[in-house]
Each structure stands twice: as C-alpha cells, then as structure tokens.
Amino acid sequence: MQRRWTTAAAAITALALVMGACGGAGTGGTTGASTAKTVKIISSLPMTGASRTQTVEIVNSIQLAIAETKIPNVTVNFEALDDATAAKGSWDAAQEAENARKAINDKSVVAYIGTYNSGAAKISIPLLNQAGLVMVSPANTYPGLTKGPEKGAEPDEPGKYYPNGKRNYARVVPADDIQGAVGATWAQELGAKKVYIVHDTELYGKGIADVFRAKAKALGLAEAGYEGAQKADNYRALANKVKDAGADLVYYGGIVDNNPAVLLKDLRAVIPTIKFMGPDGINCSEFLKQAGPSANTDTYSTFGGVPPEKYTGKASEWLKSYNAKYNNNNPNPYAIYGYEAAKVVLAAIAKAGDKADDRATVQANVMGTKDYDGVLGKWSFDAGGDTTLTQFSGSISKSGAWSFVKELAAK
Amino acid sequence: MGGWQIDLFLAAVMIGITNGAFIALIALGYTLVYGIIELINFAHGDLFMLGTFVCLSTLTLLGFSTEVGITGTPWVALLLAMLAAMIFCGLLNVLAERIAYRPLRRAPRLAPLISAIGVSFVFVNIGLFWQGPTPRRFPDLLPQYDFVSELLGFESLIRFTFKDLFVLALAIPLMLGLAWVIRSTRMGKAMRAVAQDSEMAQQMGIDVNRVIAFTFLLGGVLAGAASLMYGLYNNNTVFTLGFTAGLKAFTAAVLGGIGNVNGAALGGFVLGLLSALTVTYFGGQWENVGVFSLLVIILVFRPTGLMGQETGEKA
Numbered sequence: 001m002q003r004r005w006t007t008a009a010a011a012i013t014a015l016a017l018v019m020g021a022c023g024g025a026g027t028g029g030t031t032g033a034s035t036a037k038t039v040k041i042i043s044s045l046p047m048t049g050a051s052r053t054q055t056v057e058i059v060n061s062i063q064l065a066i067a068e069t070k071i072p073n074v075t076v077n078f079e080a081l082d083d084a085t086a087a088k089g090s091w092d093a094a095q096e097a098e099n100a101r102k103a104i105n106d107k108s109v110v111a112y113i114g115t116y117n118s119g120a121a122k123i124s125i126p127l128l129n130q131a132g133l134v135m136v137s138p139a140n141t142y143p144g145l146t147k148g149p150e151k152g153a154e155p156d157e158p159g160k161y162y163p164n165g166k167r168n169y170a171r172v173v174p175a176d177d178i179q180g181a182v183g184a185t186w187a188q189e190l191g192a193k194k195v196y197i198v199h200d201t202e203l204y205g206k207g208i209a210d211v212f213r214a215k216a217k218a219l220g221l222a223e224a225g226y227e228g229a230q231k232a233d234n235y236r237a238l239a240n241k242v243k244d245a246g247a248d249l250v251y252y253g254g255i256v257d258n259n260p261a262v263l264l265k266d267l268r269a270v271i272p273t274i275k276f277m278g279p280d281g282i283n284c285s286e287f288l289k290q291a292g293p294s295a296n297t298d299t300y301s302t303f304g305g306v307p308p309e310k311y312t313g314k315a316s317e318w319l320k321s322y323n324a325k326y327n328n329n330n331p332n333p334y335a336i337y338g339y340e341a342a343k344v345v346l347a348a349i350a351k352a353g354d355k356a357d358d359r360a361t362v363q364a365n366v367m368g369t370k371d372y373d374g375v376l377g378k379w380s381f382d383a384g385g386d387t388t389l390t391q392f393s394g395s396i397s398k399s400g401a402w403s404f405v406k407e408l409a410a411k
Numbered sequence: 412m413g414g415w416q417i418d419l420f421l422a423a424v425m426i427g428i429t430n431g432a433f434i435a436l437i438a439l440g441y442t443l444v445y446g447i448i449e450l451i452n453f454a455h456g457d458l459f460m461l462g463t464f465v466c467l468s469t470l471t472l473l474g475f476s477t478e479v480g481i482t483g484t485p486w487v488a489l490l491l492a493m494l495a496a497m498i499f500c501g502l503l504n505v506l507a508e509r510i511a512y513r514p515l516r517r518a519p520r521l522a523p524l525i526s527a528i529g530v531s532f533v534f535v536n537i538g539l540f541w542q543g544p545t546p547r548r549f550p551d552l553l554p555q556y557d558f559v560s561e562l563l564g565f566e567s568l569i570r571f572t573f574k575d576l577f578v579l580a581l582a583i584p585l586m587l588g589l590a591w592v593i594r595s596t597r598m599g600k601a602m603r604a605v606a607q608d609s610e611m612a613q614q615m616g617i618d619v620n621r622v623i624a625f626t627f628l629l630g631g632v633l634a635g636a637a638s639l640m641y642g643l644y645n646n647n648t649v650f651t652l653g654f655t656a657g658l659k660a661f662t663a664a665v666l667g668g669i670g671n672v673n674g675a676a677l678g679g680f681v682l683g684l685l686s687a688l689t690v691t692y693f694g695g696q697w698e699n700v701g702v703f704s705l706l707v708i709i710l711v712f713r714p715t716g717l718m719g720q721e722t723g724e725k726a
Contacts (some may be wrong), residue, residue, distance in 0.1 A: 048544040050649075087541055089651035201696055229695030233433075233656070234645045235428040237690040240568050245420050261546075262647050269555070270570065290548050290647060293479065 038355045040077040040106060041066070041345060044099040044114035044124065046084035046091040050257040053286045055116055055232040058138055058338030062113060064325060065342035071350045077108070082122055090257040091117045091319065102125035104131040110362045111136065111345040113338070117255065118142030118204035125161040126168045134363035135169045135377040136345055138337035141280060141304070142207045143177040146384040147168065152211045168363055170385035172376065174304045177205070179279050180211025182392045183251065183302045183410035184219055187277055192249035192331070194222040196242045198252030198263065199203045201228040208279050209253030216251075231258045239266040242274070244299070249353050250274060257280035261290035268294040280304060284332045288400055299397040300405075305376060306393045307404050311336075318375045340374050347372070416510020418567045422568040423691040424684060429644070430577045432582035436637035437660035438667070438675040440504075440630030446670035447606045447626045448619050450519070453527040456502055456533035456657015458631060462496040463648040464542050478551045486553060496612055497635035504631030505624050513620065516557060531653070538572025538650035551641035553577055564617060585636055586676050589629065593672060598625055606670075628663035643652065662706055668719020677717055681705075 039372060043062055045055040052095035059080045066078050081103075082095040087178045096115060102134065103109045104127065111210035112128055112135040115121045121140045146169065161169070168315050187195060195216055199209035213226060229238055242250060250267060252260045264276050267369030275298045278287075283301040291299070308330040311319050318339060322331060355361040379389045392409075395402040437459050444452045469492040470476060475485055512531050513521040556573040559565055595600040604612040604623045613619045632653065641656075642648055663682045667674025682702060687703030 048539075050545050052544050085653070086535060086544075087654065089544070089649060146542075227694035227696060229690075230698065231655075233641070233696065234430065234696070235690075235695070237423050237428075237687040238695055240419065240422045240426070241691055244416070244568055259546075259647070260643060261548075263644060265507075270568075286545060291547055292477070292548050292551065292646070331584070 012244060017018075020269050020293070035061045036073050036075065038075045038077060038108055039115060039349060039357050040079065041111045042081060042099070042103045042106075042109050042340070044080050044081045044083045044096060044103075044112065044120070045116045045192045046120075046257075047080070047082035048084040048086055049088075049090040050286050051084070051090070051116060051255070054284050054334050056114070056224075056333045057328070057335040060326050060328075061322065061335045062342040063296040065339050067345060068156075068321075069343070069346045070347065071352075071356070074349060074356045075410065076346065080404075081114075083115060083117075090255075091115070091120045092293075092411070093120070093123050093308050094118040096123045097127065100127040104128065104133060105323055108357065109133065110138045110349060110357060110359055111301050111366065113138065113341050113345065115140060116334075117202070117307055118207070119146060119202050122161065122203060123171070124290075126163055127409065129164055129166070129168045131234070132164070132359050132363060133168065134345075134348075134359070134366045136366060137169070137186065137214060138341040139280075139334050140171050140204075141173055141176045141206045143175045143211070144203075144207065145175075146171070146386050147175065151175070152180070152214070156189040164222055167367055167383070167397065170344075170367060170369070170381045170387075171335050172344065172387050173280075174387055174390050175209055176208040176279065178394055179302055179304065180208045180253075180389055182394075183208075183277060183279060184212050184215035186300070186302065186341055186394050187216065187249055187251065188219050189274060190249070190273060190277075192221060194224045194247050195251055196224040196244075196245060196247035196248045197226045197251045197253070198238070199228050200260075200385035201230055202254065202258070203253030204281065205252075205258070208281075209251065209299060212253065212351060229263065230349065233262075233396075235259075235263045235266045238263070239270045242267060243270045248275060250276050252276065252278040254278070256287045256290070256333035257347040261287055261292075261294070264291050264299065265294040267393055273298065275300065277301065280333070283395060283402055284334075285401065288397055288402070291397075295386060295397040296399070301395050301397075302392055302408060303334070303395060304392055305389070306391070306407070307333055307395060307402060310393070310404050314373075336375055340376050342371060351405075382385055418568045419691060422570065423687040425550075425571060425575065426616065427684030428680060429578050429683070430687060431657075431680035432578050433637050433641050433644070433656075433679075434659050434682050435676045435679025436582055436585065436633050436640075437656055438663040438679045439586070440634050440674065441661050442669055442672060442675035443626050443630045446672070447602060448512070448516065448523075448609075448623060449494040449670075450523050450527065451661070451669075452512075453524070453629070453635065453657065453659045454507060454530035454534055455504075456655075456660060457538070457653030458500050458507075459634040459638050459641075459656055460538055460648070460650060460653035461534055461541075462500045462511060463549070463642045463685045464538060464547075465496040465499045465635070466639045466642050467542070467547060467648060468494040470550060470552075475550055475552060476511070477548075481550075481552070484554060489552065489643070493636060493639040495530065496638050497632045500635035500638070501628045501631035502510035504634075505551065508624060508627040513553070513623075531657075535650060535653065538653070542648075542650060544650070546647055549646045549648055551643075551646045553643050566625045574644055581636060581640055583631060589633065592629070598622070599600040602626060605636055646681065657700075660700065666706055666709060668716030668717055671716070674716055674718030681717070705716045 081099040084091040143151040144157035199205040224245035277300040283303040352361040473488040511526045663678035667678025
C-alpha cells in the first residue's frame, strides 16, 4: 500500500514537473528552473485547555513571521493544528500522533513547528524523523529530547527518538538541565533551607523536578519531600504534609494545565508565608489569573530568555509590531520563541532556493543554522539541535503579572 | 517527621470528610437514577460542571466575580447562585431525560447508555462554548476562619475552617432531606414502587413518567447544590471537571452499592477519606491507585458494594 502511494505520488510529481517545464517554455521563460513553489508549515500546539493563552500568541507570532517574510518564487502556507482534545483539556498523545501523520502525508509540508509540551514531542519526533521532516519547537524544554543521561535524561535517550539516525529536531529555547539548576541556585539565594519538590508526573514536570532536586542536593539544601501529584480538585492533604515537613519553599515541576494554581492556594491556606517556585510551565498570565490573591506574595518562576518588558534591539521592535498587529499588551514570554522558530524555518526555506519544497534540504538548512541573527540575539543550533543561548531570568508575581527580578546564569 | 503522628492523621481525616461530601452529593445523582431505571447516567458529572458555571455566572452578574475589594460574605448572592444552579441543573436533567432517555426506555439497555454518553458530550461542549477552554477562577467568598486555632487557640495541623463547616452544613442536611423524601413522602413511596417493578406500579395508578422525571429533578438539584460548594471550596472550575468528578462519584456509587442511596453517601465519604489518607501516607501519585485498588477488593468480596443487596433482575 505504502509503495503504491509512493509510486503514484512520484508519477504525479513527474507529470507536474513536465507540465511545469512546458508551461515555462510556452511563456518564453529564460531561466526555466525557478518555477513558483508552494510549501506549507504546520504547527501543532495545545489550543484547548489552560495553555491556550500562550499557544494563541505563538500562532500569532508564526503568522506575523510568515506575513512579513517574502521569499522569491515561494508561497508559504500555514496551518495551525491543535494537539489537545476537549475531553482531556490538555495535550493528548493520540491527537499529537494524528497531527504528525497529517503533516507527513501532506507532501507540501516542509516543516513542523511544535510541540508545546515535551511529552508530546516524544510522540511526534520519531514519526517525523522517519518521514524526514524537520521539527522546530518553540517551547519544549525536557533535556532528554536532545541530550543524553549525563544531562538528567533516561539511558536510552535521545537515541530512541531518532530511528533513522539523523537529527531532525531542534529547539529555540534552552533546556531544563540548565533551568532546573538555576532554579535551585535561585531558591538558595532567596533564603530557602528546606525544599519540598512536587511534580505533575509528566515527562517535562518530573524531568525538571529531578534536575532541581539533584542541584538542590549539591547545594546543600535539605529536602523536605519529593512527590508526584496528579491533577486534582484540591491538594489539601498534600499541603498539610508540606507543613508537617517544615518546608520553607515548594518547587513545582509541571505545567499550568495540571492545577498548580490550586496547589498554591491550598498551600497558602495552611502556610501563608511559604515560598513557591516553578519553571516556565507556570510562567504565564493564566497561572496568576487562576491563583488570584494566593500568588500575591513569594511566588517565583524561571524562564528562558528575558520577559517582554526587558526586550531590547530587534526584540523590542518585534514586540512593537506584535502589539500593533494583535492589539495586545505584551504577550507571554513564549510568543517570541514562536516567532524565532518560524523565522529560522523561513530562512531555511529561502536558503533552499529551488529546492524549497524538498524536505531533506530544508531539514539540513534548519539543523545547520549557524550564527543566526534573530530577535533572541545571535545564536546557533549545536549538533544536537539545541540553541547555544543559555540565558534565564527569574520573575516574581506582582499584582497579577510576572515581574522581572534578575538574570539567572547557569553555573 | 518520622513515626506515626495523630495530628497528621486527624488532619487527613478532616480533609477526607469534606472532600467526600462533594463526591457523595454527586454520587447520589448516579445512584438515584440507577436505582429507578438502571441507567448509568454518564452525563451527570457534566451536569455538575455546568452547575459550577451557573454559579460563576450568577455571582459575576451580581458583581462578585472576585473576592478582591469585597468585605464580608455576600450571603444573599451565594444563596441566589445556589438556587440558580439547583434550578438549572434540576430542569436540565429532566429535559435530558425527556429528550434522550425516555424514548429509549424500552430499547435494549445499551441504547440509553450510549445516549447518556452523547448527552455528556453535548454538556461538555456547552461548557466549552460558554466559559472557554481555560480553567476559570471561582471567587473565594467564604471567611478564612479556622475554628481549631482561632476558637480553641490550638495550633496544629488539624484545621476545621469555615469552608469545611459550610460544606458539611449544606451537604449533610441535603442528604438527610433526600432520605426523608424517599422514606416518608408519597412521591418517595412512588419512587420505591417504580424501582421495584415499574409495570406493576403503573397498573397501581402511579404515573411512572412523572416519578422518573422527579428522580432526575432530585439528582440534578443535588448536583446543583454540590456545584456551589465545589466552587467556593476549590476556587476553580473548568469544562472538563465533569469527567473526573463524575468518575469519582460513579466509583463511590458502585463502592456503596449502586442503586442504594445510603450506600452512595457512604461510598463518597469512604472515597474522600481514602484519597486523603493515600496522599498523606503514600504520596500524590498513588491517589488513584489506592482508590481503585480498594474498589477492586470490595467488588471481589462484595460484588453488590458495601450496602447493596441482591435485587431481583428487573425488566
């Protein structure tokens, strides 16, 4: 079946090429080779659930990038897919696999922008890898997608995601092996002595919680507890345990969809002064909106790069055009990563020239991105597909918004 | 740390009882309907979710969308919100019965079960359309008063707050009221008669359709009341709430013996307690494992549930 389709597709492509060549000759074209091409970029992000605020902004950013980039002889189409389902209210493995297959089967697709959740990337990377389609994530931070066990990943990572042996996945955000560590260092600077680590039992959440845990241990912070907590109506029993253990800081490894806002509220009810810290998974306006007054004090988050109010140069120009186009008051921090991911893909398509619709060429161009001068600064993808940027920032919640505190350096 | 602590245990028990009260109220809706027409009304959890949205909308309409800047508890607004949710959920449940279940009453048993799943999807999507895909914050309008520390002057892990009192003070009378309706009113007698043998009841002059509609009304009203408590207690609601809440309540109903009203209430409390104790002693990731292991064990040794009794097969 597979072979028959391939043959049919090849036949149609050949026919199209012949007809295209004839058309070119008929109109008396001199160059002949550069016929107009149409390519497509697909994004796969959770558009249903608590992440929606950020994912809509990422999609806006991608559209902004596509609209302002003109590539000669190439028309770039874009389709935003949702990898969340209404039944689950957050990303869903089956839906993500379906999106990846949809992208693979549409021959005009040359790049896949996504995913938002590291667990979802685990599903689509191997599928796209076998189809030779490049994937650029604006938001995955779990180390094991690109790095080995020495960076806090499982023993068979990242090899198992790349069955054909060739890397097809890159991310424009720095990974959690750095983020978890800067979080622990910052926790100590904030005066924490005894930390209670909670994760949402997902790949990303547990991954970063483990990195935080290892670093906290190395720094000499006492561990009051470590446990997974699935999405629940309330976390009162857990909050009591935290109080009983005498913790002065709770680190939450996880995403906003899994109810950290309720956890924070229940913690505040029993220990009003406890510090609460989380990674980029809670660094969004949605978390603060849900947490309400509980987030008014001692609530911290870390994030790759700097928040919108600290943008300079190209980033601040981008912010201006984003705000103008979408009539938005500073988007969440991931929006700019969506823009950068799209720009890198567009640059790879432009560089491919006549081969803009060739997946292998676009993939090689994306993976080979060097000294790219983008809105995030000047950076490259390393051999594993990771950005060379390692800058993180720490934010505190202040009257309903995340407010920049300081830059956090990887040590 | 270390060793067995009485205060940690008692605190977990307290939390379990309050959490169990919600589960019990929703479980009653499952068990009432099952007891009378042997239908597992999968849409019941989603009805409860819509109830929380009615409460939220009513409170927003009355100007209490957030607790910020509000002093004191707006009892009148809360009462109105609860009445609105009770009426809405009760009527919607009756409507669902009229449209999706009654025409299938004589059909094979799988048919109404599937239509219940269909109604559940309809409710979920109404919720999604109404309040959007992201979780909504529910205003924290009840006083933060802790009786144990502030009244008794006793600092410990054990807390009995105004919120806990509010939940129990509403849930327990509602359950007792339901028991009274079933035991001592004419309608309750008719309900029991229909549950035993609906054809015979009809021949004795009982309007079976009316009795069944009334049962759905009762289940909906309880879900509506539970929805306000849930919102004020957890300060959060989302359109997918019904699935998880429904699953827990259904488990509680089966645990207690589905079809048995006292059993559903007991099952709810047992489930709440077990959840809290598992989280306290084994960690959050074991919560569902603990709950469902107990369900399996109980069903192996008592297939009819804790309080269920062997009933003759009904038509």
